Amino acid sequence: MGYYIRAWYEPYKIETLLNQSEIERRLGSQLAVKIILMRLTDDGFLSLDREIKDGRFRIFIRMWKLPADWRPFFLPKIVGEIIETEDDTRIVLMWLEVKIIDLLFFLAIYTCVCFFMQISVLVCAVILWLAFGLITIYWQFTRIRFGERLKMLLKGF
Secondary structure, three states: OHHHOOOOOOOEEEEEOOOHHHHHHHHHOHHHHHHHOOOOOOOOOEEEEEEEEOOEEEEEEEEOOOOOOOOOOOOOEEEEEEEEOOOOOEEEEEEEEOOHHHHHHHHHHHHHHHHHOOOOHHHHHHHHHHHHHHHHHHHHHHHHHHHHHHHHHHHOO
16 A cells, blocks of 8 residues: 555555444444534434445435435545454444546536636646645545544444
């Protein structure tokens, strides 16, 4: 992994002694809402949708009561897998899943705005490069933040 050891697209690794059913139970519990969202209740503004089965899980963070398919690109989709090892420990791998379609949609809008406002190509490229850098830093921060929160959930605070 070397240079990209903390890149946003690499899995976050959590080792635990809990069995698979206990990990799945904790991910599906109300405690997960408190720890992952850092909220006391699932009040509807931010809520969690969870799919947990066969050692794989997906956690969707939604705003308000919008449909599950519609989600802004800055709200992460947490995807993970539970792997059993020979020494009776479990490894939980968590990573963020990003829809490239959302990013391409924003790129298309940005390109159209630059074209119709007749902004220099060089200025557009610099702004786009800075935006890419900021989005990468944001996703890296989000990966670490949700990885630490899942670790808290599985370690029991």
